[in-house]
Amino acid sequence: MERSVAAAEAEAAATAAAAVGVEKIVVLDNGAGFCKAGFAGHQDPVAMVPNCLGRPRGSKRWLVADQVQECDDIQGLAVRRPMDRGYLISPELEKEVWDRIFKVLLNVKPADCALLLVEPLFNLPSIQKITDELVFEDLGFHSYYVADAPSLAHIYEANRRPESLLARSDCSLIVDSGFSFTHAVPVFQKFTMNYAVKRLNLGGKALTNYLKELVSYRAWNMMDETYLMEDVKEKLCFCSTDVPFDLNVSRKRGNSNYIKCQYVLPDGVKYKRGFVKDPGAAAAVHLKKKNVEIEVNGKHIDEDNVRTRVDTDRASVGTTETRRNVIVVDEQELTLTNERFMVPEMLFHPADLGMEEAGLAECIVRAVSACHPDLQALFYSSVVLTGGSMLFPWCKEKLELELRPLIPDEFDVHVTLTDSPITACWRGGSLLAASPDFGDCLVSKRDYEEQGSLRCRRRFFH
Amino acid sequence: MEDDNPLSRQSSRIRKIAPKLSAALLDPNTRLQVAQARLDALENDGVALDTAEADEDEDAFAGDEDLGFSQKKAPKGSKRKTRQAKALERLGNTKKAPRTFLEMLHETNLEALPAHVPSYLTAAVGPPNSGSRRHFCSVCGYLSTYTCPRCGARFCSSQCQIVHNDTRCQKFVA
Numbered sequence: 001m002e003r004s005v006a007a008a009e010a011e012a013a014a015t016a017a018a019a020v021g022v023e024k025i026v027v028l029d030n031g032a033g034f035c036k037a038g039f040a041g042h043q044d045p046v047a048m049v050p051n052c053l054g055r056p057r058g059s060k061r062w063l064v065a066d067q068v069q070e071c072d073d074i075q076g077l078a079v080r081r082p083m084d085r086g087y088l089i090s091p092e093l094e095k096e097v098w099d100r101i102f103k104v105l106l107n108v109k110p111a112d113c114a115l116l117l118v119e120p121l122f123n124l125p126s127i128q129k130i131t132d133e134l135v136f137e138d139l140g141f142h143s144y145y146v147a148d149a150p151s152l153a154h155i156y157e158a159n160r161r162p163e164s165l166l167a168r169s170d171c172s173l174i175v176d177s178g179f180s181f182t183h184a185v186p187v188f189q190k191f192t193m194n195y196a197v198k199r200l201n202l203g204g205k206a207l208t209n210y211l212k213e214l215v216s217y218r219a220w221n222m223m224d225e226t227y228l229m230e231d232v233k234e235k236l237c238f239c240s241t242d243v244p245f246d247l248n249v250s251r252k253r254g255n256s257n258y259i260k261c262q263y264v265l266p267d268g269v270k271y272k273r274g275f276v277k278d279p280g281a282a283a284a285v286h287l288k289k290k291n292v293e294i295e296v297n298g299k300h301i302d303e304d305n306v307r308t309r310v311d312t313d314r315a316s317v318g319t320t321e322t323r324r325n326v327i328v329v330d331e332q333e334l335t336l337t338n339e340r341f342m343v344p345e346m347l348f349h350p351a352d353l354g355m356e357e358a359g360l361a362e363c364i365v366r367a368v369s370a371c372h373p374d375l376q377a378l379f380y381s382s383v384v385l386t387g388g389s390m391l392f393p394w395c396k397e398k399l400e401l402e403l404r405p406l407i408p409d410e411f412d413v414h415v416t417l418t419d420s421p422i423t424a425c426w427r428g429g430s431l432l433a434a435s436p437d438f439g440d441c442l443v444s445k446r447d448y449e450e451q452g453s454l455r456c457r458r459r460f461f462h
Numbered sequence: 463m464e465d466d467n468p469l470s471r472q473s474s475r476i477r478k479i480a481p482k483l484s485a486a487l488l489d490p491n492t493r494l495q496v497a498q499a500r501l502d503a504l505e506n507d508g509v510a511l512d513t514a515e516a517d518e519d520e521d522a523f524a525g526d527e528d529l530g531f532s533q534k535k536a537p538k539g540s541k542r543k544t545r546q547a548k549a550l551e552r553l554g555n556t557k558k559a560p561r562t563f564l565e566m567l568h569e570t571n572l573e574a575l576p577a578h579v580p581s582y583l584t585a586a587v588g589p590p591n592s593g594s595r596r597h598f599c600s601v602c603g604y605l606s607t608y609t610c611p612r613c614g615a616r617f618c619s620s621q622c623q624i625v626h627n628d629t630r631c632q633k634f635v636a
Contacts, residue, residue: 081507084563122582124570180505183585194580198587206504213503214603217629226507247604338603351595354497358590366587 005043012041016434020442022142023112026102027429029149030094030118032083033179033204033388035065036426037101040116040433045426047105051097052081054227064100072272076224086120086180086203091130095138102139114442115144116433118152118425121183121197125454132453136445143444145433146457150174150185151192152428153386157418159431166382173368173379175360175399176425177389179204182347182360184367186379196370198363202347202355204389208233210353211343219334220265228274232263232334233343234391235276239398240341250337259340265332277333344392348402361402380407383415386424390417493614601625 017025017040025040031051038045047066054068055061057076071077082093102108115135123131128146135141153174158167166172171188182200186193212229216222222229240246250259262277350357358366368379383403385396396417403413418424432438572581599606599618606616608623613631617623 079507085505087563087566089561089563089566122580122585124566124582126566126570184587195578195584197580197585199582199585200587205507209504209506218602244605251604342598342603349596351590352598353501355501356589358587362590363587 009042012434013039016040016438017114019436020114020143020439022114024108025114025116025433025438026106026108027116027426027433028098028101028118029152029423029426029429030088031178032081032086034422035097035101036423037106038426038430039106040430040438042430043427045423045430047101048423049097049101049105051083051094052079053093053096054079065097066100066105073268074227074273075266075268077227079226083180085201086178087123088127088131091134091138095134098134098139110139110141113142114433115141116429116438117144117146118149118429119146121148121150121185121192121194121199128457129453132448132457136448141445143442145438145441145443147429147432148192149176149178149425150183150187151190152425152432153384153418154187154428155190155431156424156428157384157416159428160419164382165378166384169378169382171375171378172382172384173364175364175383175385175387175390177203177347177360177385177387179388180206182363182387182389184360184364186367186371186375188371188375193371196367198367198370200347200350200357200360200363202350202357203387204230204233207237207343207346207389210346211237211339214339214343215334215336218339220332222334228265231274232336236261236263236336236340237343238341238393239344239348239395241394241398241401243341243345246341247338250340257337260335260337261340263334263336265334267331271331274334344389344395347389348398359402361399361406364399364403365406377411380411381414383413385415385417386421388422390421600630 013024017023027038027040027045029036029045033051035047035049035051036045037047037049049065050068051065052068053062053064054071055063055078056071056073057078059073062080063071068077068079080090080093082088082090082097088094102110117131117135119128119131131146135144153176154166154172157172157174158164158170161167170190171186174183174185174187176183176185180203182202184198184200186196208226208230211233212222212226215229215232246259249257251257264271264275264277266272266274346353348359348361350359364383368376371379383399385399390396396415400413400415403415407413420427567582572583575581577584597606597616598604599622600615601617601622604618606618606622608617609615610617610623610626610631615626615630617626
């Protein structure tokens with residue numbers, strides 16, 4: 001079964017490429033956090049690698065893209081990124097990452113390939129120029145096309161649910177919350193309505209850094225451990241649908257505090273990677289209000305229970321250690337309480353941080369309000385969340401709660417989280433690149449050499 | 463704050479600020495600037511550059527070797543470096559930080575565009591409608607009711623106030 005899917009994918013990729021007259025069509029979603037790269041017609045990208053160079057502490061060698069991911073020595077990993085605030089600033093670093101992706105991970109020759117590149121919205125002309133140079137002059141692609149992320153996410157979502165209102169009206173509001181920023185974008189008939197786009201300057205990176213700052217002040221100094229904190233954020237943070245209530249819970253002692261949880265930091269000897277100490281306890285937050293009644297009966301009993309459980313944990317760890325004959329090192333733990341939900345909370349209320357920006361819900365309302373009044377009802381009824389920062393549990397519910405009071409009563413609000421927030425945009429690109437008309441959209445290397453960067457850009461409609 | 467005596471036995475992370483500066487902190491504009499600096503720090507990529515420099519210093523300490531010499535020396539190690547690896551190292555270690563996006567934005571001069579043309583600047587979401595905001599304790603993160611009279615930070619209890627005075631109030635914590 002699986003094999004037939006792979007065969008079908010390969011066939012689709014081959015026919016798409018043949019239609020354009022190249023060997024392969026490469027789709028590259030060049031996010032500031034992760035690069036997603038693969039072939040047109042495939043369901044999933046072949047490579048999903050961090051878009052950065054990293055160097056372990058004490059080493060002189062810079063690791064590129066997937067090597068960073070595989071690197072075991074993540075403590076104090078120094079990172080350099082080719083993108084700043086979501087836009088390409090260092091073509092030299094980007095070239096290293098792309099070289100690695102194309103030559104090693106995808107194993108293609110750029111000269112025989114067409115490229116579909118995903119670019120951030122409102123890319124500056126100077127950055128477009130260096131991107132063109134990078135694609136044609138440094139890497140030497142046969143031809144390429146530039147698309148923007150929201151329209152691709154829309155294509156994917158419309159393709160995934162062909163019966164939905166979104167697909168039938170061909171209009172949706174895409175909320176793309178990535179590594180550097182969050183965009184609320186109305187998409188109409190597969191085109192981004194650029195005059196209505198609203199951007200919130202908060203993304204995964206800012207959230208990680210915020211968590212890092214909080215933890216460094218309250219517990220351990222983690223200022224050098226961005227990579228580690230990213231993992232903590234992904235595993236433990238969630239959106240709170242009732243902040244005052246959860247704040248109260250996280251303040252309690254003992255078992256009734258279902259929000260508090262521990263993350264074991266890597267010591268570089270026994271644990272190369274950090275992990276959540278008790279995944280069950282960390283997940284308790286999804287059940288909500290667990291053990292609230294017990295707390296009323298008597299607090300100290302709960303605390304005793306916790307202590308014994310911790311002791312048994314310790315004991316089991318101890319036995320494995322003696323068996324392995326390793327020096328017993330007490331693991332360092334990071335305890336998180338209100339940080340777990342106050343960090344994603346920032347996306348919804350940046351003003352709490354002192355940031356003069358409206359929250360995500362207001363951002364959506366402003367984007368929709370900038371469109372034609374007849375379309376607004378359609379946009380509100382198909383809000384689609386995509387991007388890595390939308391992966392926080394309860395994010396959708398939280399947004400629905402916040403959105404409803406801001407929108408007139410006669411409009412229906414329907415928020416959906418796409419099934420693969422990180423790759424949705426790439427999958428849309430894969431669909432677009434495999435469509436029969438794709439060849440007509442491309443700008444070839446020869447066009448570029450004759451007409452230059454600016455003229456070629458006119459063909460991309462943005 | 464470069465004029466601090468490097469030999470003092472104070473923690474390197476905490477630096478007291480001059481009395482003039484502490485007076486300036488009472489000024490709302492300065493407080494705004496401090497808050498803005500903190501927000502800008504959220505977009506930083508960690509401390510990559512610091513460590514790169516430290517390693518370069520280490521090299522300098524080992525002896526001022528010119529390029530040719532170090533090249534001769536390199537094969538002695540476990541692995542010979544390829545040309546690409548060397549290029550990578552040079553790239554990673556360049557002291558000159560690449561231009562930031564904000565610099566490039568400034569150069570593009572988007573303000574000159576007419577108001578109806580959508581651009582990076584017009585897409586910004588803008589300030590929130592309601593001026594009211596919740597306040598959270600700068601120490602523990604719970605809802606706060608008090609404001610520090612000296613620096614304007616929030617705290618929720620006397621315990622948190624003590625922590626705040628000891629660590630953050632009128633000090634720059636790196």
